[in-house]
Amino acid sequence: MSLKFYNTYSKSLEEFKPLSKDVVAIYNCGPTVYDHPHIGNFRSFLFADVLKRYLEFKGYKTRQIMNITDVGHLTMDDVEQGEDKLEAAARKQKLDPWAIAKMYSDEFFELLTVLNVKKADLYPRATDHVQEMIKAIEKLIEKGYAYVSGEGVYYRIRKFKDYGKLSGNTPESLVAGKRIPKNPNKEDPLDFALWKLDPKHIMKWPSPWGEGFPGWHIECSVMSVKYLGETLDIHTGGEDNIFPHHESEIAQSESCNGKQFVRYWMHARHLLVGGSKMSKSAGNFYTVKQILNQGYRPQALRFLLLSAHYRSNLNFTFDGLESSGSAVDKLVNLKDSLEGIISKKSKGGDANQQAISLSNSVLVKFEESMDDDLNIAKALGYVFDFVGEVNRNISSIGSDSASKLLETLLKLDSVIGCIYGDKTIELTPEQERLIRDREDARKKGDFSASDKIRDELKRQGIQLIDSKDGTKWKKSLC
RNA sequence: GGUGGCGUACCCAAGCGGCCCAAGGGAGCUGAUUGCAAAUCAGCGAUUCGUCGGUUCAAAUCCGACCGCCACCUCCA
Structure with missing residues (x-):
């Protein structure tokens, strides 16, 4: 096509x-x-x-x-x-x-x-x-x-x-x-x-x-x-x-x-806000700064604004903005888990056939949709089909397959552009100590103490994730 | 008043004559997993596509009327 x-x-x-x-x-x-x-x-x-x-x-x-x-x-x-x-x-x-x-x-x-x-x-x-x-x-x-x-x-x-x-x-x-x-x-x-x-x-x-x-x-x-x-x-x-x-x-x-x-x-096409024209007198007029100052992430705003076909009246709502944030998280989480697999496992062998055919398939469908006058909503449907398929098999994916799948995800994102922004923040020595304290508490089975620390860190913008390989942390998404 | 466009689930949004008892995302509920979370997975979720008629073997998709919304008609993305 x-x-x-x-x-x-x-x-x-x-x-x-x-x-x-x-x-x-x-x-x-x-x-x-x-x-x-x-x-x-x-x-x-x-x-x-x-x-x-x-x-x-x-x-x-x-x-x-x-x-x-x-x-x-x-x-x-x-x-x-x-x-x-x-x-x-x-x-x-x-x-x-x-x-x-x-x-x-x-x-x-x-x-x-x-x-x-x-x-x-x-x-x-x-x-x-x-x-x-x-x-x-x-x-x-x-x-x-x-x-x-x-x-x-x-x-x-x-x-x-x-x-x-x-x-x-x-x-x-x-x-x-x-x-x-x-x-x-x-x-x-x-x-x-x-x-x-x-x-x-x-x-x-x-x-x-x-x-x-x-x-x-x-x-x-x-x-x-x-x-x-x-x-x-x-x-x-x-x-x-x-x-x-x-x-x-x-x-x-x-x-x-x-x-x-x-x-x-x-x-x-013009954007609608809450179903009607954006106007200062109607009280539904938002500058980009206002939205971002309310704490919404730019990635979410970006996703929302580009997720509908450009020739249709996209209806902006705060519900939509929040759901866009979750959609972006899904993409970012997949990227994180693929990177995790790649960094953990030693290289060796080729990407398996399933990873290759999955990649080819999503790229073809994505391109077919976008070729049709930039039908991005349809294209995103295929992207999320891909995300689900990879997640379903995530536990059995080897590092070479993960590299292939990550490459595909990033290729798709080269158009969408929603996987960005720094999650790399330095922990303060105090925060590092809290994480260690929590580990100790967990080992002792003192979960009320460990949960308290987790809540405190969350308040500081650090999200903890317990996994088989120990506790990881990342900048929490708002 | 003239011209063009749109109306799909709780929200956003694909589909534009049979593959549709309608993608995908979000929210919700239920379950798996987890010490509990988070993430992830599975299941549930519109027998119906603004309303009413018509065309057709077949309509969300075509036609008509009506209702609602949007845009342009010399600033406006």
Whole structure:
């Protein structure tokens, strides 16, 4: 079976064939850095992560670019007040917009690490590419796709024949929708801004048309060409990006370069919280930090956010988060027991046939499922079938078979990415003494004393496990 | 108002015309194991897939209506 992706552009499942044999060019719409990243944002970033990891699992090399939107951008309402999101956040927090952008992008990068997201090759910032954006706008003006008007430079959407092909929002249907406010500066109310003039804006740059700042869509067009070339293999984002953002990117890029902009458009569905839309007023709005500060493990959050198909509405609940934590434990426990077997038993002989066929079987089923537009829920079903099968036979597994099975588990986890984090903590001398005391108590049969010590250590984050080979300990999972 | 999508057990979630009296994970209960735990294993757990109709030899899967939810319609992952 071959790899297939659902392409938003064609609205159908298509076989994936990258443009170049050497490397898959991926562009992800990244964060807008004027607020704390929330769990919904990270669902789409984790989708991008799994996509990249799976392509690498399949043997592709990737080049992945994720932009950082550090210009706030005006809303239509805000145009009246000349206020944009970054400026609003800045004013509220009594900081300048640059400091706000820095603060939230730092948080974003920190969370990428905490959630075990593989780093993109580059995270270009919009504000570092204003000169290129100006050049692109000039080119669009030259080609007749853009015009200078009172408040800025606008893109003439009716000149681009394919406008609306991605989202279905053709000029005709947009007009029929009747929600377009009139704007005297635009030739057509549907035209969108490439450059906004506003000398009072804090984040402003000089341009041939006067001081101002770039429109929202142009940054992605410019940065993707600069770092990936004129035609990308894959462009991802949240479903809300389909219109107007991605629709407008296509228009800009294709009219500017005269080439197909993106071959496969992939969009992640929004996350629901408790069955409905996440919103601050409904009280079901969670930032990633809030979840982690409540003591939930990042591995659990990662697992939950990636465990449903990316094109379905994943419903976030705290029950789900806890159950994800247990699911991750199951994977980690298997890794620990396999490592235990490997370290204990001397090498010798080959992995037995059962271990080999079990490994092959799970890898094939996993790949078949993931090939089907990243059907990770189905793929995880097979992973846990594998886990159960190995556990059932764990007592009879030799070290070479264990190595083989561990290799398989880690290969699967190279896509899932949930087995990580340090469990290696140093015991204090006091804790070591307590463990020895407990051993003595147990030998004497003084179980009330030994249980007391076990409870105490648990409180300190150390979990004890009694086994045939003596007492082991590990960092307890919360 | 226009357009698109979804509704599967206590929770999360696969399945998209016969292999389904419906994967997998979690929670729960029962048992094995353990001094007791932890981990692990076994068993139980939807005769039913939002509701009501229809098509078909056959429907969770197709069609229609209704109910509920989500998204987009120029900030929003």
